[in-house]
Amino acid sequence: MAAPSRALSTRPAATVAVVSTAAFLASLDLFIVNIAFPDIRTAFGHADLAAMSWILNGYTVVFAAFLNPAGRLGDRYGHRRMFLWGLVVFTLASAACGLSPSFTMLVSARVVQAVGAAMLMPSSLALLMAAVPASRRAVAVSTWSAVGAMAAALGPPVGGLLVEVSWRWIFFVNVPLGVAAFLAGTWVLAWTPATGVGVPDLVGAVMLVLGIGALVWALVELPTAGWTSTEVVTAALVATGFMAGAVWRSVRHPLPALDLAVVRVVPMWSSCLALLVFSAAFAAMLLGGVMFLTGVWHLPPSVAGLCLSPGPFVVVVVSLTVAGKLVGRLGIGAVAATGATLYVAGVVFWLCRAHLEPNYFADFLPGQILTGAGVGLVMPSLSAVSGLALQSHQWGAGSALTNTARQLGTVLGTAILTMIYHAGVDLDTVRRGWVFVVSAASAAVLIAIGMAVWWRTDATRAPGPDGARCSTPVAR
Numbered sequence: 001m002a003a004p005s006r007a008l009s010t011r012p013a014a015t016v017a018v019v020s021t022a023a024f025l026a027s028l029d030l031f032i033v034n035i036a037f038p039d040i041r042t043a044f045g046h047a048d049l050a051a052m053s054w055i056l057n058g059y060t061v062v063f064a065a066f067l068n069p070a071g072r073l074g075d076r077y078g079h080r081r082m083f084l085w086g087l088v089v090f091t092l093a094s095a096a097c098g099l100s101p102s103f104t105m106l107v108s109a110r111v112v113q114a115v116g117a118a119m120l121m122p123s124s125l126a127l128l129m130a131a132v133p134a135s136r137r138a139v140a141v142s143t144w145s146a147v148g149a150m151a152a153a154l155g156p157p158v159g160g161l162l163v164e165v166s167w168r169w170i171f172f173v174n175v176p177l178g179v180a181a182f183l184a185g186t187w188v189l190a191w192t193p194a195t196g197v198g199v200p201d202l203v204g205a206v207m208l209v210l211g212i213g214a215l216v217w218a219l220v221e222l223p224t225a226g227w228t229s230t231e232v233v234t235a236a237l238v239a240t241g242f243m244a245g246a247v248w249r250s251v252r253h254p255l256p257a258l259d260l261a262v263v264r265v266v267p268m269w270s271s272c273l274a275l276l277v278f279s280a281a282f283a284a285m286l287l288g289g290v291m292f293l294t295g296v297w298h299l300p301p302s303v304a305g306l307c308l309s310p311g312p313f314v315v316v317v318v319s320l321t322v323a324g325k326l327v328g329r330l331g332i333g334a335v336a337a338t339g340a341t342l343y344v345a346g347v348v349f350w351l352c353r354a355h356l357e358p359n360y361f362a363d364f365l366p367g368q369i370l371t372g373a374g375v376g377l378v379m380p381s382l383s384a385v386s387g388l389a390l391q392s393h394q395w396g397a398g399s400a401l402t403n404t405a406r407q408l409g410t411v412l413g414t415a416i417l418t419m420i421y422h423a424g425v426d427l428d429t430v431r432r433g434w435v436f437v438v439s440a441a442s443a444a445v446l447i448a449i450g451m452a453v454w455w456r457t458d459a460t461r462a463p464g465p466d467g468a469r470c471s472t473p474v475a476r
Contacts, residue, residue: 011131011188012131012132012133012136012140014184014188015127015128015131015132015188015189016128016131016132016140016143016144017184017188018181018184018185018188018189019083019124019125019127019128019144019189020124020128020143020144020147021147021177021180021181021184022083022086022087022120022121022124022178022181022185023120023121023124023125023144023147023151024147024150024151025090025117025151025174025177025178025181026063026090026117026120026121026151027147027151028151028154028155028158028174029059029094029113029117029171029174030056030059030060030063030151030155030283030407030410031056031151031155031156031159031283031286031287032155032156032158032159032162032170033055033056033155033159033170034056034155034156034159034286034287034290035155035156035157035159035160035163035290035301035304035305036159036162036163036167036170036301037049037052037055037290038294038301039163039166039167039301040052040055040106040167043167044102044103044106049418049421049422050220050221050224050418050422051103053220053414053415053418054107055106055107055110056414057213057216057220057411057414057415058107058110058111058114059110059111059113059114059117060114060407060410060411060414061114061209061212061213061216061411062111062114062115062118062209063114063117063118063121063407064208064212064403064404064407064408064410064411065118065205065206065208065209065212065257065404066114066115066118066119066205066209067118067121067122067400067401067403067404067407068122068200068205068256068257068258068259068397068400068401068404069118069200069201069202069204069205069255069257069400070082070086070118070119070121070122070123070400071122071123071126071397071399071400072200072255072259072397072400073119073200074122074123074126075393075397076198076199076200078191078193079122079123079126079127079130080123080127080185080189080190080191081191082119082120082122082123083119083120083123083124083127083185083189084182084185084186084189085119086116086117086118086119086120086121086123087116087120087178087181087182087185088116088182089112089113089115089116089119090113090116090117090119090120090174090178091116091174091175091178091179091182092116093109093110093112093113093115093116094113094171094172094174094175094178095171095172095175096109096112096113097109097110097113097168097171098168098169098171098172098175099168121399121400121403122397122399122400122403124144125141125144125386125387125395125399126395126399127189128140128141128144129141129387129392129395130392130395137387137388138324138327138328138384138387138388139324141380141383141384141387142319142320142323142324142327142380142381142384143319143320144383150312150315150316150319154309154312155286156286156289156290156304156305156308157305157306157308157309157312158170158173158305159301159305160301160302160303160304160305160306160308161302161305161306163301163302163305164301164302198254198255199255200253200255200256200257201249201250201253201255201256201257202257203249204245204246204249204250204253204256204257204258205246205257207242207243207245207246207249207257208242208243208246208257208258210238210242211238211239211240211241211242211243211245211246212239212243212408212411213239214235214236214238214239214242215235215236215239215243215415216411216412216415217235218232218235218236218239219412219415219416219418219419220415220418220419221235222419223419223422223423224422246258247260258401259394259397259398259400259401261394262390262394262397262398262401263401265389265390267332267385267388267389267451268385268386268389268390268398268401268402270447270450270451271332271336271382271385271402271405271451272401272402272404272405273405273447274336274340274378274382274444274447274448274451275379275382275383275402275405275406275409276405276406276408276409276412277409277440277441277443277444277447278340278343278378278379278382278409278440278441278444279405279406279407279408279409279410279413280409280410280412280413280416280440281343281347281413281436281437281438281440281441281444282375282409282410282413283409283410283411283413283414283417284413284414284416284417284433284436284437284440285347285371285434285437286308287413287414287417288417288430288433288434288437289308290304290308291421291425291430291433292354292425292430293307293308293364295425295426295430296356296425296426296427296430297356297358299358307360307364308368310365310368310369310372311368311369311371311372311375312372313372314368314369314372314373314376315372315373315375315376315379316376317376318372318373318375318376318377319376319377319379319380322376322377323335323376323377323380323381324380324384326338326377326381327380327381327384331451331452332381332382332384332385332388332451332452333448333449333450333451333452333453334448334452335377335378335381336377336378336381336382336444336448336451336452337445337448337449337451337452338377339373339374339375339376339377339378339381340374340378340441340442340444340445340448341374341445342370342371342373342374342377343370343371343374343375343378343441344374344438344441344442344445345370345374346366346367346368346369346370346371346372346373346374347367347371347434347437347438347441348438349366349367349370350363350364350367350434351431351434351435351438353366353367354367354427354430354431355427356427374441378444378448379406382402382448383402383406385398385402386398386399386401386402387399413440416436417433417436420432420433420436421433
């Protein structure tokens with residue numbers, strides 16, 4: 001992994017390209033399996049959607065829980081080293097996923113894949129913010145966030161095309177891209193200083209994994225087992241105990257799994273809460289869209305994937321051309337509230353217009369344009385908070401917390417939608433899923449309005465001594 005030492009700021013464009021490619025791969029694998037569910041179920045003989053959901057949830061739970069410790073390890077050993085080793089783990093695990101001979105092996109490989117993604121994701125944002133001048137940081141973060149949102153939205157169409165060859169190719173495709181990103185990273189990315197801080201609380205991270213996993217299991221099993229069943233009650237108690245234990249350790253550990261010091265910064269906890277509920281809506285919308293097109297309109301996976309492709313295009317256009325500029329003029333809260341409102345409008349359109357008879361251009365495409373525009377405004381604006389509100393030494397922990405909120409929302413959104421779909425996929429269950437999406441996105445609207453009213457993150461202020469901008473409460 002050795003490379004000549006160079007200043008990070010000498011190649012900002014190349015750095016953005018490399019770290020964004022890695023972020024794309026990590027985010028893509030959160031959602032690309034959705035469209036391959038029918039083929040994977042056939043290959044392994046699993047007809048139970050709840051069991052299949054662990055291919056996605058196993059990845060997302062581990063990814064969410066290990067983001068913050070991985071960010072801390074990046075601070076300790078250097079973000080370049082963590083980023084490149086994360087790429088190695090992720091790429092090898094992707095190959096293992098594609099070669100998996102059994103369902104259990106596939107889920108296990110997905111867990112290892114998530115560890116690699118968690119290793120590289122916080123360091124990717126930290127490397128980006130260190131490489132880009134402060135005056136261009138908001139635009140660079142918007143680009144990084146747009147790539148992540150695009151990858152999440154591109155999962156179904158890309159997966160649909162790859163499934164035509166084999167479902168295994170949704171994992172094999174990561175191998176050449178991961179190798180290319182690694183080779184480019186060894187040349188482009190400079191060595192970053194290691195702080196020499198202590199080892200992060202990995203026990204707390206494991207407790208967080210077990211707690212979130214138990215919560216997701218309880219949600220998935222709730223429709224069939226019932227609220228008062230021994231299994232669900234036990235899982236809920238286990239989830240409460242492990243998550244409380246993780247918080248307890250975070251209060252006492254010098255390098256906790258949950259950085260409560262970062263959480264106490266008002267812009268951070270507000271944006272993370274908004275990201276959590278919006279990501280739940282986003283994940284449920286993506287999986288629900290696949291289920292609607294394949295289960296209600298009965299389109300083949302490849303066609304369904306292509307039908308979902310206009311949304312990612314809108315996400316990219318809005319994120320790269322509009323979001324960063326609007327954040328600088330209006331503030332994060334106003335932009336996020338506007339985007340979430342557009343998102344709600346798009347899903348409400350589907351509730352009013354989608355029927356059993358397929359009419360893609362009249363009944364589905366307009367909703368994609370609205371939701372895509374909403375995602376393109378919400379994700380970049382809320383993800384930019386850590387770079388604008390925190391000091392540079394907190395960027396690793398801040399970006400990890402931001403991503404943890406986003407992935408935890410993804411887990412909850414997928415679990416709740418799986419719970420809604422437990423009796424099967426038809427127009428009524430799809431609509432109930434969309435009602436949940438509207439509710440979660442509406443909560444994000446309210447939180448973002450609160451952000452706009454009570455404080456603002458001023459992207460136009462001069463940076464502080466270490467290059468960070470400050471969040472400024474504003475009385476209205």
